Amino acid sequence: MDLLADYRIPFVSLKPGKHELRMRVRPEFFACFPHSDVDQVHGEVFVELDKLDTTMTLRLSLEATMTTPCDRCLDDVSISLTGSDRVSIRFGDETSYDDELWVLGSNEYQLDLADAIFQLVHLAKPKRNVHENEEDCDLDMTEWQDSSQDEGNKADDIDPRWAALKGLDN
Template sequence: MEVGKTYSIAYRGLKPGLHDFDFKVGRELFEAFSAGDIKDGACDVHVRLDRAETQLVIDVRITGHVVVECDRCLEDCRIPVDYDGRLLVRFSDEEREYDGDVLWLSPVEDEVDLMQYIYESIVLSLPYQRVHPEGECNPEMMRRFPHRLGRGVRRHRGPRPRAGRGVDPGGGTVETCGAEGGDGGRGAGFRHRKRGKTERIDTSNL
């Protein structure tokens, strides 16, 4: 079975009203997005779908953990995941762009694929700084990279900016992190948070 089919819901035969679905997320989902930062993980996804005549309202709850590279020591680091979100699915004969909140489907479609939404929701739920608890970093790596913290940043593409964060001309949200004066070479970093492909950007030389 294709990975995408694992996270699809056939809504055509559902009666109007509420319907519950549960999915397990593991390594196979993260391997499908090989350009991402997540190496492994185990999450439970609960979906409550409200079927109406003109749209689907999908509430998603994700809990569990993922394994990423620690920003301090570069070793594998387990980060908890706790996410609640809502996706609206509407129908149109015209092709419309997905904006992170509303997914448009053709009226002839009979299922909705939540693979991309689940992956992006997990990525966006992660903290800006992904590190081991204090004292749990690999001491050997810390000696080799004493100024590692603050040098790496990540960029996410997708949802519109939320209130309280800076906005860049590309429509994303920008937050500074790791900016400290007189720190022996640490540069101010930022994380550009949007839905979509995740890429690591180094601003130490900017």
């Protein structure tokens, strides 16, 4: 069974005008991308396809929730993901995909949105995955981090046998 079939739009059968679709984003979707660093995402992508005779415009809007380990305490944290993208689609001799312009060859009959949705989710991810309030973090883990940082400061004390080497310049 093709898990990505739901993310294809057969545009040749659509009449000119605006067409609105909803596509679910689930962990099964990310299982199709083995090198993905997200997997626990649940939400929807709202798709608006404006089809004209010679061009199409595609708008994607993401609303989802990602569950991932907190970077601070390693406890699970739910993070809201929102994002949008717009792609212009033209018809040409050969198929090519760019960030904002897709050119479809004469033998194309459907739009495959799987990669675009995959990229939209990854671009919506925050740089750091942490609880909004540090108080929500696992107390045992934050205490352990604080104690290991204190030990790290003690480790900065240099053994006197090696202290003389610090004065040597290359």
